[in-house]
Amino acid sequence: MNGQKQWTRVAVLALLVLTVMAAEGGKAEKQGKKERKSDCGEWQWSVCVANEGDCGLGTREGTRTGTDCKQTIKTQRCKIPCNWKKKFGGECKYDFQAWGECDLVTGKKNRTGVLKRALMDATCAATVTATKPCGKIPKTKLQDAKKQKKEGKKRERAQMD
Secondary structure, rough: OOOHHHHHHHHHHHHHHHHHHHHHHHHHHHHHHHHOOOOOOOEEEEOOOOOOOOEEEEEEEEEEEOOOOOEEEEHHHHEOOOOOOHHHHOHHHEOOOOOOOOOOOOOEEEEEEEEEEOOOOOOOOOOOEEEEEEOOOOOOOHHHHHHHOOOHHHHHHHHOO
């Protein structure tokens, strides 16, 4: 009976040793697979192209290089926000300052924007400048002259009554 217990212990110990060896062998194979994946290059993504118009839902294409890569091209859904300034690229968003004073020579006013956020892999300028027409420029001299004329007419009417 004592001999039977020893054989059982030896068998259990041998089983444990085989289990540990098998587990280490499996880890070595998995590490080898990870090394093969590193042969593939990084994904390079194109800009997002809207399905309709110049904003909204669209797609972008990704490519990568590598001899053992299973997949070298793939397409991904993307979105171009419609409220972003298209003038500075639909993938760049800027924080703009208040509009500056009107330049009377050019009839335009300016403001500067600092890059706030860019969509994936977009190349955006760090700062941009926007211009727009000044609009109606108040002409104080003409308005003051008209007011004086009206007030003068009112006085004349009051004296006649």
